[in-house]
Amino acid sequence: MVTTTAPTIDARRRPARRGRAGHRLRIAGSIAAALLFLFPVLWMISTSLKLPRDIFASPPRWFSTVTLDNYTSYITQADIGPRMLNTVIVATGAGLLSIVAGSMAGYALARLPIRGAGLIGGLILASRGVPPIALAVPMFLVARRFDLTDRHITLILAYCTFLIPYVMWLMRSFFMALPKELEESAMIDGASRLGAFFRIIVPCSLPGLLSTLIFSIILAWEELLFALVLTNREAATIPVAIAGMAADTEQGAMWGPLTAVGTLTVIPVVLFALFVQKWLIKGLAEGATKG
Amino acid sequence: MTTNTQTAPARGGTSSPAGPGDRRSRRPRAGGPGLRHRWRDLASRWVFLAPALVILAAVLAYPLFYTVWISFSELDLATFTPARSVGWMNYRTVLEDPGFLNSLKVTGVYLALALPLQMLLGFGIAFLLNVEWRGRGVLRALFLIPMVVVPVVAGGVWKMLLDPLWGFVNYVLGLVGIGPVNWLSDPTLAMVSLVLIDTWRWTPFVVLIASAGIMSLPGDVLEAARVDGAGWWATLRKIVLPLLAPVILAAFIVRWLGAVKMFDIALAATKGGPGQATDVVNLYIYEKAFRSLEFGTASSMATMVLAITMVLTFLFLRLNRYLEKRW
Amino acid sequence: MRSFPRAMRGTTRRAVLAGGLAAVLTASLAACGSSDDEVTGGGVGTAEKPVSIRMIANDAFARQWQDQMVPEFNKLYPNIKVTIDGVPYGDLLAKEMLELTAPDPTYDLIVADDPWIPQLAKTGGLADLKGDLGKFTKADYDWDDFNTGPLAAGEWQGKQYSVPVRSNELLMFYNKTLYAKAGLPEPTPKLTWQQYLEQAPKLVQDTNKDGKPDAWAVGTYFTKDPLTPTIWQTILNSNGGQLLDGDNKPAFNTPAGVAALQTHIDLLKYAPPGAATYQFNEPLEAFRQGKTATMFMWGSVYKGTAVDPKTTTLKPEQVGIQVMPVGSLSAGAHRGMWTAAVAKKSKQAEASWTLLQWLSSKQGEQWQSNTLGVFPARKSTLSSTPQQEWLVPVFKAIADGYVAIDAGKMWRPKLPESDAIQQILATQTSRAMSGQATAEQALQTAADEVSKLLKSKGY
Incomplete structure (x- = not known):
């Protein structure tokens, strides 16, 4: 019964007969769209391989003297390593914590009869309307009061405040798309609600769940304002380092190293997404055949 | 992936077998197996909301209270506590501030342009991507990159690309005899550029969520439609859209809440300029609080923005519920 | 695939723990009162008991100072451990305001851009260098050797809160x-x-x-x-x-x-x-x-x-x-002076002021100009011949600039x-x-x- 939703990909393995040309066209279209969206990224990468004096050449050049200097020199002298580690800890921590809390809440909103749940959900969502700057200062005061500034956990909790509402709402929509018979039959089998949720519902919503997780991690990954206010050194993340480099008031921003670090920060997330996707597709295929 | 029975200790038979139909109106069975049971049942439902509520209440409650409190006070910068209450004075100052009112207008224009564009592009690209071929997974992952590039760098790279002197965009336009175009220094074009940059940055989010939604579509339904000989437009309108409706609406709401808060890209690309042409409200508040150190008025602005966002969000949710029911 | 739900359950437990922690966190928040405690020096450290001081500075030069200036300073004062945290320029002032208001501030030394001293001093968080810390000032520290414009950047309402450490x-x-x-x-x-x-x-x-x-x-x-x-x-x-x-x-x-x-x-x-x-x-x-x-x-x-x-x-x-x-x-x-001030509530005021005195002294300034190419504020440095040749025309322009700054x-x-x-x-x-x-x-x-x-x- 799980298989009724899972094997979507397999079910459409054969492109429709008349779809051959359309199929090719869509592939071409998606590649074109990707190139368009990736163009600034390619420019960033090519910039990171230039000498600083060539970056602002006019007319612009794709490559002049190719150098890895921006990668080697800066990264050895700045705290890029520890800061990258902090970013990974904080982003995965916040991502996981909010995916658990958020998807549970999303499930409650989608499926469980709770009086007032709609209002609670609405309020949680609408709380996102507060300008982040208004939250950052009091959060800092609270954290300082309890001697929690410059800690990973503080940043993780701060990020949860904006991730949980998003996760909750996205997951609610994915859960609503599931057939209702799913958990009902699970509970006939005697599973508790929580048990049914984690064993049946979650595996069936993996595409949505993992996409939402990736989105959450990305949001936490690049967040600057809270990181700036709540950390000093020990828990400082990459975006803080990058902001500092961009605001170099002595020599001018070093766009070479900046784009190099920018490129480096993109890589782990893309690798993670690729890995998740491989795993997901494999998992779905397995689920389909097993069913 | 078969149903799991080995561990569950069968506590509370909360199932409502063959409970027909509407999930919203389903209530616990009246006169069920006793009070204890019903309480347990209720608790087992609230357990799902508890983690989110606890975290949010713990981390968010005081900051929200503080913001509202400060908005009625003069802040003592020596302690960051209110020095004295000033009633509605901060609000009056804010409402008389043409800069703030202008920033609301700018935000409205930006949202009205950016949101529909991103939703359409995002779902369009997701459909394009949903073709079975080897490169699809890689393409999907690559589509994430614009979101991952840190705003400061993204804004800087775009500034480089759009610069009339050394920018690639104007260089290409120059080859076909256009320009140079002052993308970021003309008030109207600056807004266009900001929307373009923001669309570049956040369409991938819509693609990500839309792809997941499309992936979760039950394949047999589509297959059945195809066997019935339905055209792609009819399939799209009658089957795909209704099934995707919750995901589309959720993506829209998340994007709306994200877009309302946007200020990092504006700060990096235009600094809200020229003049106040791209001074979105969150950038205005950020600069008031963090650059001018006017935390009192900034808090009033924040509270007002919160109120406006809440009202609009509830309207959207209303619409959401209506559409979900209708489809 | 099977291990997934279990992994998630582990996280749930952690989530609840973290949530509880957060609840405790917000349980109460008393106003952080600022008691005017007296500046106690804290000494300059000994080999057995070194002292640590922490500085908040512009990210643009925090690392350069940490890597080059601090070791040079430690040749003279080996028992003062200095940590310098950099913050991006645009958010530095707000961050300093927040940090300064703590009852027990994280930072002993605050590096401020030209117009910031009044805002920082108004919080009551900065020590008066000639008053509070006068007793720790070296006899040979030459106040009169500073050009008036640069020194005035660190003054507000008759008190000297900071000294020039990086002129521009x-x-x-x-x-x-x-x-x-x-x-x-x-x-x-x-x-x-x-x-x-x-x-x-x-x-x-x-x-x-x-x-x-x-x-x-x-x-x-x-x-x-x-x-x-x-x-x-x-x-x-x-x-x-x-x-x-x-x-x-x-x-x-x-x-x-x-x-x-x-x-x-x-x-x-x-x-x-x-x-x-x-x-x-x-x-x-x-x-x-x-x-x-x-x-x-x-x-x-x-x-x-x-x-x-x-x-x-x-x-x-x-x-x-x-x-x-x-x-x-x-x-x-x-x-565009960068000046540096000592936090009034710093427990290591003497060591902090010692660092600032060295950095802005005749020797410190000459070392900084010659080694790091940083611009000086002192007449004696400006009239000396810089070791780096490119600084010669620059010194001339800076000196002319100070005259103009005073005039206008x-x-x-x-x-x-x-x-x-x-x-x-x-x-x-x-x-x-x-x-x-x-x-x-x-x-x-x-x-x-x-x-x-x-x-x-x-x-």
């Missing part, structure tokens, strides 16, 4: 090659604004004769940025005008003010396409690429502009540096509201630059908003 000024850079190509004489410190504006059209040149201009006269701040108004403010100052009068009322909404802003706007005509978006980096890059003949910019960029072949296409002999053009009163420059009071408003004023001016300047308002209208609006702001603060 807005100066004029020029590209000698482009001047020669235009057939114009090289600028001298006597160049007036009138002469400059007469020459500017000739500096827009087509050097490769393809029918399109490829070199322009000028690059400087034009975009919406708090530092953009400093350009026309300097023009106003060198004509004898001021932003605020003695009673802190706006004094820039005058014909002289409008003329100064209009001059700044007119510079756009001779600037490269897209110059209206120029902030700090863009004019710099245009000049480094040999696209502009002159640049009004912070002197600190000289090394990366004229000397370092990695960052610039120009050579030292191509780049001139001097004060900005002369007005009716004096030449132009604009003060060329700094940003010395008030706790300084940054708020600068924000207002930035927005209105940008409106005028982009043609959304005339110079008169922009200054009128700015004057109204500034007086409203200052009135609400009780001036």
Whole structure:
């Protein structure tokens, strides 16, 4: 019964007969769209391989003297390593914590009869309307009061405040798309609600769940304002380092190293997404055949 | 992936077998197996909301209270506590501030342009991507990159690309005899550029969520439609859209809440300029609080923005519920 | 696939734990009272009991100091451990304000940009260097050797809160090659604004004769940025005008003010396409690429502009540096001191002040200039011969600049509201630059908003 939703990909393995040309066209279209969206990224990468004096050449050049200097020199002298580690800890921590809390809440909103749940959900969502700057200062005061500034956990909790509402709402929509018979039959089998949720519902919503997780991690990954206010050194993340480099008031921003670090920060997330996707597709295929 | 029975200790038979139909109106069975049971049942439902509520209440409650409190006070910068209450004075100052009112207008224009564009592009690209071929997974992952590039760098790279002197965009336009175009220094074009940059940055989010939604579509339904000989437009309108409706609406709401808060890209690309042409409200508040150190008025602005966002969000949710029911 | 739910369950437990922690966190939040405890020195440490001090500084030089300045300092004071945290410039002031207000502040030393001392001092968080810390001041620390302008940056309401540790000024850079190509004489410190504006059209040149201009006269701040108004403010100052009068009322909404802003706007005509978006980096890059003949910019960029072949296409002999053009009163420059202060509640005030004294002493300053190329504030350093040859013309320009700064009071408003004023001016300047308002209208609006702001603060 799980298989009724899972094997979507397999079910459409054969492109429709008349779809051959359309199929090719869509592939071409998606590649074109990707190139368009990736163009600034390619420019960033090519910039990171230039000498600083060539970056602002006019007319612009794709490559002049190719150098890895921006990668080697800066990264050895700045705290890029520890800061990258902090970013990974904080982003995965916040991502996981909010995916658990958020998807549970999303499930409650989608499926469980709770009086007032709609209002609670609405309020949680609408709380996102507060300008982040208004939250950052009091959060800092609270954290300082309890001697929690410059800690990973503080940043993780701060990020949860904006991730949980998003996760909750996205997951609610994915859960609503599931057939209702799913958990009902699970509970006939005697599973508790929580048990049914984690064993049946979650595996069936993996595409949505993992996409939402990736989105959450990305949001936490690049967040600057809270990181700036709540950390000093020990828990400082990459975006803080990058902001500092961009605001170099002595020599001018070093766009070479900046784009190099920018490129480096993109890589782990893309690798993670690729890995998740491989795993997901494999998992779905397995689920389909097993069913 | 078969149903799991080995561990569950069968506590509370909360199932409502063959409970027909509407999930919203389903209530616990009246006169069920006793009070204890019903309480347990209720608790087992609230357990799902508890983690989110606890975290949010713990981390968010005081900051929200503080913001509202400060908005009625003069802040003592020596302690960051209110020095004295000033009633509605901060609000009056804010409402008389043409800069703030202008920033609301700018935000409205930006949202009205950016949101529909991103939703359409995002779902369009997701459909394009949903073709079975080897490169699809890689393409999907690559589509994430614009979101991952840190705003400061993204804004800087775009500034480089759009610069009339050394920018690639104007260089290409120059080859076909256009320009140079002052993308970021003309008030109207600056807004266009900001929307373009923001669309570049956040369409991938819509693609990500839309792809997941499309992936979760039950394949047999589509297959059945195809066997019935339905055209792609009819399939799209009658089957795909209704099934995707919750995901589309959720993506829209998340994007709306994200877009309302946007200020990092504006700060990096235009600094809200020229003049106040791209001074979105969150950038205005950020600069008031963090650059001018006017935390009192900034808090009033924040509270007002919160109120406006809440009202609009509830309207959207209303619409959401209506559409979900209708489809 | 099967392990997935289990992994998630583990996380749930952690989530609940974290949630509980957070609940405890917000359970109460008492106001952080600021008791005026007396400054106790804390000593300079011994080999057995070294002391640690922490400094908050601009990210742009925090690392350079940590890696090079601190070891040099430790040669003299090995028992003072110094940690320097960098914060991006744009958020540094707000961060310092937040950190300073703690009952037990994280930072002992606060590095502040030129206009920040009044705002920081107003919180009561800074120690009075001559009063509170006077007893720890070395006998040979020569206060009178400082140029008056730089030292005044650290003073507010009669108290000396900070000392100059990294000096800077807005100066004029020029590209000698482009001047020669235009057939114009090289600028001298006597160049007036009138002469400059007469020459500017000739500096827009087509050097490769393809029918399109490829070199322009000028690059400087034009975009919406708090530092953009400093350009026309300097023009106003060198004509004898001021932003605020003695009673802190706006004094820039005058014909002289409008003329100064209009001059700044007119510079756009001779600037490269897209110059209206120029902030700090863009004019710099245009000049480094040999696209502009002159640049009004912070002197600190000289090394990366004229000397370092990695960052610039120009050579030292191509780049001139001097004060900005002369007005009716004096030449132009604009003060941009980085000064450093000691937190009043610091437990290690003596060690902190010791570091600052060394860094701003005659020896410390000379070491910093010679090793790091940082600009000095002391007369003795400026009259010495720098070890690095490229600093020779720079020292001359800096010294001329200090004279001009004193003559025209060329700094940003010395008030706790300084940054708020600068924000207002930035927005209105940008409106005028982009043609959304005339110079008169922009200054009128700015004057109204500034007086409203200052009135609400009780001036």
